[in-house]
Amino acid sequence: MTQTIPRTELRIARSALSGLRQDLIKDAFAIRPLPPLSSGHPLMRRAPERARRYVGWLPHAALSACAFYVMAQSVILVPDDMSLVLALLSGVPLLLTMFRPVGAWWLSFGASAASGLGLLGLDQMVGWPWPIPLAISHVLVMVVTAARTRPRAAAEIWLLTALLAAAAEYFDADSRYTSDSVQVLFVSGLVLCAVVTGHTLGESKRRIAVQESVTVEERSRRTTLEERATIARELHDVVAHHMSVIAIQAEAAPYRVENPPEELTKSFATIRENAVSALTELRRVLGVVRADDSDTDTDPEAPQPTLATLDSLFVGVRAAGLAVDHVTTGAVRPLPQGVELSAYRIVQEALSNALRHAPGSTARVEVAYVLGGLGLRVVNGPPTKAVPPSPGMGHGLLGMRERVTMLNGEIRAGAREEDGGYEVTVFIPAPEAAPPETAHETAPPEAPAAAAVPEA
Structure with a gap:
């Protein structure tokens, strides 16, 4: 018992580090352009036909507008030489989310670390450890990154941000200004929960839609196969009837003529043998189709x-x-x-x-x-009248x-x-x-009764 718990904790820690490395470190700066809105998006469906090609780029326009807004706020709040630096650290990561979302978050995380540890030399009156423009930018970068990656990454970037806030307060415990870490973490956590919930629900709906589509296709395929089996069973009965008639007529034909040639007798015998052989093969191949239809109420011996x-x-x-x-x-x-x-x-x-x-x-x-x-x-x-539901129909x-x-x-x-x-x-x-062939009114006395033909 004393050895199981550490091993379990070590396994959990390794799994968490492996997931963090896969989500935020491996190919962090790989290019992943933000696609325009799909044709099935509600905004695209409601937009006029001429404006749809512009509506599809609304996410890109919104991110660009937010980036320029935080850059303008940086210039207004920090009138000294550091305003340009703060503007770039706030706006560039937000613009970068349209191409490299994970890399943009790391860039915003680095800017937040530099600000929280006092490396930028900013006046703490504009916010600490996050200046107001950088706080807005960092929260938006977290939201976009969480929306464009797997839900697990949202928890990872929020925990890393919380560790950064704790480290900043630890190294600057004597600060005379109130920290804004709680506000930033609360707002970002709330928004990230909403994003992850919406992302999960959307993914679940897509999976359900795909599953329903597969179910409908499988049901259609099964219905087609069942109908083909029914047609095969019915054709089996029709062909079996005609082949039986052919066999009986071929056997009785030589006795309708006095002294038939030997070649004619052999020909009719060959016809009958082939008809009986065809009936046997038909019974072997399609007999199972009729046997599997035991749940129907139709009498198997009833005429079609x-x-x-x-x-x-x-x-x-x-x-x-x-x-x-x-x-x-x-x-x-x-x-x-x-x-x-x-x-x-x-x-x-x-x-x-x-x-x-x-x-x-x-x-x-x-x-x-x-x-x-x-x-x-x-x-x-x-x-x-009211139409009752008929699932499966x-x-x-x-x-x-x-x-x-x-x-x-x-x-x-x-x-x-x-x-x-x-x-x-x-x-x-x-x-x-063709009308059915009628038998002669009087058959020769030597004509025997027709031999039994195997049922198909």
Whole structure:
């Protein structure tokens, strides 16, 4: 116990000296120009457009004005030959803070030491151990140095200033004049605490803003990946269905013709083998995507929704409190299953967004079968009730864009200027789906039942 305490104190002292050397000694006179105000500064945002390039240099102008003020005060208070010396010792460090803040503080500290120890030969009537202009300059230099360095340096320069004041009073204990050390230390300590607090709060806000930006990006990336996994699962079902049909048709085709050539039989056998192999690989690669979706309420064996099942979607949405009108224009025709599925999901997500962000509004769904593709338009009015907070939401458009991009379509989404509602417009190029091949009314008696095809 007796050995731990000295070692701990020695470790603390070494750490403090190391921090002092790193903050105030290492590269103390390295040039660090004071940058102009950033475009995000409140003064820059409030200033007129033409005056912003001048407003950005306000800190430099303020420091220059303060430097010339203390120099003028030095000439007024000290009318003898030392006025010029005092003016330079007060003004130069303050101007130097715009380029070398730590070096400027050391220069001001040296001037304060020379004044406090009586090396300048000034009349103590103008202030002791700091003459009034030098006291103002030293406090301002401390503030600027603390604002431009790490918060730990503020405590270090204040402690060194306090040691200087104590040394000055010790070596000149018989002075007939009242010391101004307490006033200088109190004012500088108060201002430095305010500067460090503001600097720390500003740094914390910047870190929080960066973290929020990273969180939003990660959430968007995660939402995109989840939507892509959903699309992959749905495409897995669509492709598996068609590949199963191909395998069954390839196996049954030779029995629809009497005495088929051997080459034709081998070709159909090869088609079926490739289809079954593709189904097996599809199940191996994408089966895990379907297995990971165990938390959904969708029946894994249920058929994928299409535009023909929109009415059941509207029933659920109306039950949730959103009035929906549905209009279909053009000649209804069969479309590829992937287009039907994506169109259904886009309408579903648009109505879900309307329920979340525009409660009490009405929505209109327009489905247009046009030449060369399918058009969708989902419009909802402004909310008529209080919008509840929905943390983690706001990424439904990512899924829509993923689906539309996958199908080489176009999507536009945004607020409506007319009534403050929201509109989603989508066009998906889609050729007319080929009608399903019908089987012959009578099959040859020797045609066997289709062999089982592995499920994907």
